[in-house]
Amino acid sequence: MFLIDDEPDIREAMRDRIDWESIGCVFCGDAPDGELALPLINRLHPDIIVSDIKMPFMDGLELSRNVRRTMPSVKIILLSGHEEFHYALEALRIGVSEYCLKPISASELSDAVRAAARQIDIQRQQDHRQSEHASIHSQRETLSMQKLIAIDRTEISNFMKYGQAANALSFTRKYMSFLGGIDWKSSFVGRYVCMELGLSALQFCRESVSSEGLSEDEINMLEQKIAKVTSHEEAVDYIAELLETVTRFREQANNKYAGKILKAKDFIRAQSARYELSLHIVAQHVGMSPSYFSTIFSQETGQTFVEFLTSVRMARAIDFMRTTDFKTYEIAYKVGYNDAHYFSFLFKKFTGTTTREFRKMDKAAAVLRG
Numbered sequence: 001m002f003l004i005d006d007e008p009d010i011r012e013a014m015r016d017r018i019d020w021e022s023i024g025c026v027f028c029g030d031a032p033d034g035e036l037a038l039p040l041i042n043r044l045h046p047d048i049i050v051s052d053i054k055m056p057f058m059d060g061l062e063l064s065r066n067v068r069r070t071m072p073s074v075k076i077i078l079l080s081g082h083e084e085f086h087y088a089l090e091a092l093r094i095g096v097s098e099y100c101l102k103p104i105s106a107s108e109l110s111d112a113v114r115a116a117a118r119q120i121d122i123q124r125q126q127d128h129r130q131s132e133h134a135s136i137h138s139q140r141e142t143l144s145m146q147k148l149i150a151i152d153r154t155e156i157s158n159f160m161k162y163g164q165a166a167n168a169l170s171f172t173r174k175y176m177s178f179l180g181g182i183d184w185k186s187s188f189v190g191r192y193v194c195m196e197l198g199l200s201a202l203q204f205c206r207e208s209v210s211s212e213g214l215s216e217d218e219i220n221m222l223e224q225k226i227a228k229v230t231s232h233e234e235a236v237d238y239i240a241e242l243l244e245t246v247t248r249f250r251e252q253a254n255n256k257y258a259g260k261i262l263k264a265k266d267f268i269r270a271q272s273a274r275y276e277l278s279l280h281i282v283a284q285h286v287g288m289s290p291s292y293f294s295t296i297f298s299q300e301t302g303q304t305f306v307e308f309l310t311s312v313r314m315a316r317a318i319d320f321m322r323t324t325d326f327k328t329y330e331i332a333y334k335v336g337y338n339d340a341h342y343f344s345f346l347f348k349k350f351t352g353t354t355t356r357e358f359r360k361m362d363k364a365a366a367v368l369r370g
Contacts, residue, residue, distance in 0.1 A: 001113060002046035003030040004037045004063065005079070006055040008341045014050070018106050023114045024121075032342060034058030035279065035306050038066055042154065046074065048116050050109070052102075053080035053091075057278050057306055064094045073123070075116035079104060156197060160246050161295060168244035172236050179232055194235040198226045201242040260286040261300045264293070265308070272312045273336045279305045313337070314350040321355065322362055328355045 001020060005011040011030055020027045028044050031037035034051070035058040041049065049067065053060035060078050067074055075097040091099045097119070098112045159171055179190055229235050264286045271277050282305065283293035298304055303311070313335040320331045332343035348354050353361065 001025040001027055001048045001050065002037070002041055002044065003027070004032070004034060004049070004051040004055070004060070005030075006032045006052060006339075006342070008032070008339065008345065010052075014106075014109060018110055020113075023110050024117050025113060033306075034060065034063035034066075035304070037063060041067060042070070045071065047120050048075045048077065048113060050077045050079065050113065053078050056276070061090055061094065064091070064096055068095055073120075075120060077109075077112050077116060079109075156200070156243075159243060160201060160250070162299060163243065163247050165244045165248040165251065168247060169236075169240040172240040172243060176232070176236055176239065179235070190232065190235060194229050194238065195226050197239055198242060201239070201246055257288070257296050258300060260288065261297060264297065265301070268305075268309055269312055272309060272316065273334060275336055275338050277309065277336065309336075310346060310350065314347060317343070317347060318351070318358075321359055331355075 003011060003015055005014065011032070015027060015030055025048065028046050029040055031040055033055040037051070038058065049063075051060040051063055058066075060080070064076050064078065067076065072095075076094075077098040077100065078091050078096050079100050079102050081102045097116050100108065100112055156175060159168075159175075163171060176193075179193060225238055229238050264282050267282055267285050268277070271281075279294055280290050283290040286293065288296070294305060297308070301308055316335045317331050320326055320334060324331075326334070328344060329340035332338070332340045335343070337343040337346075344355060347358075351358055
């Protein structure tokens with residue numbers, strides 16, 4: 001079970017006051033907003049996510065859309081202080097398991113999580129029975145299925161985002177070596193993997209780089225080639241061609257948008273004191289989609305949007321610490337945080353010291369310099 005809420009007190013209360021093991025769950029992590037939570041969720045693969053709906057940077061609805069695309073079996077419970085019909089309607093459209101209004105008691109939340117866990121148990125029992133039935137009729141494909149399950153989709157996704165076109169073939173040979181030995185004539189696994197990876201790359205083309213030079217006709221032509229792949233060697237050549245195409249146009253797009261990233265960084269520095277400043281606002285300012293802006297920004301700066309914004313705010317906070325007598329909550333507000341506890345948490349994470357310790361050490365250092 002993974003928990004997301006931007007209010008530290010509420011998040012800590014839900015985390016610490018509920019005996020998760022007693023309702024059949026293991027608490028695997030938490031985060032203050034969706035953008036920080038998403039990479040953790042992709043790494044931890046929780047079965048159940050409990051998330052606030054209104055959070056900075058990435059709200060609960062956007063987080064749910066992202067998770068639903070990559071992990072459709074995850075049960076999502078959204079918590080909201082909003083009774084507006086459109087929030088509940090959107091949550092229903094996304095396919096969340098439960099939509100609960102805040103404030104919510106520990107017992108109510110426990111009941112919601114317990115119900116989600118029960119649904120997971122039932123589904124796994126059904127999957128297990130189906131798996132046993134299939135194994136009776138197809139023992140020969142057991143090894144192939146294990147190979148299918150072992151695919152690291154994150155690795156190929158990262159290559160599409162960060163890899164170089166010149167390395168596409170060598171990467172593909174190494175990445176798809178686990179399919180060696182599969183009989184493509186008697187097993188569906190090889191074709192399935194090729195089709196899945198191919199469609200993932202083509203989807204990346206449509207969402208990210210097609211507007212930068214790759215036409216829809218070219219994408220359709222690449223898509224039609226999938227059906228003609230009948231061997232491991234052909235699969236390697238096909239996936240390598242796709243990856244080379246994707247990365248080449250992505251590199252061209254990155255060069256084109258270098259100026260927009262500089263514009264975005266200047267805007268972030270100028271607007272960093274705004275509590276509501278978000279990836280969506282900055283992306284709109286530079287005329288890019290939020291998802292594509294997030295990818296390009298990370299590639300160009302080596303930081304996520306949240307990491308860069310936090311570094312800008314912490315630099316301003318340090319300056320206030322050194323040059324003013326403002327209290328911690330006043331500095332938090334001036335640099336863009338309306339939650340002093342959350343600001344203090346980030347400050348210690350960023351500097352390694354509390355705000356009080358920082359001021360003491362800075363004053364001592366000033367005396368030595370003087």
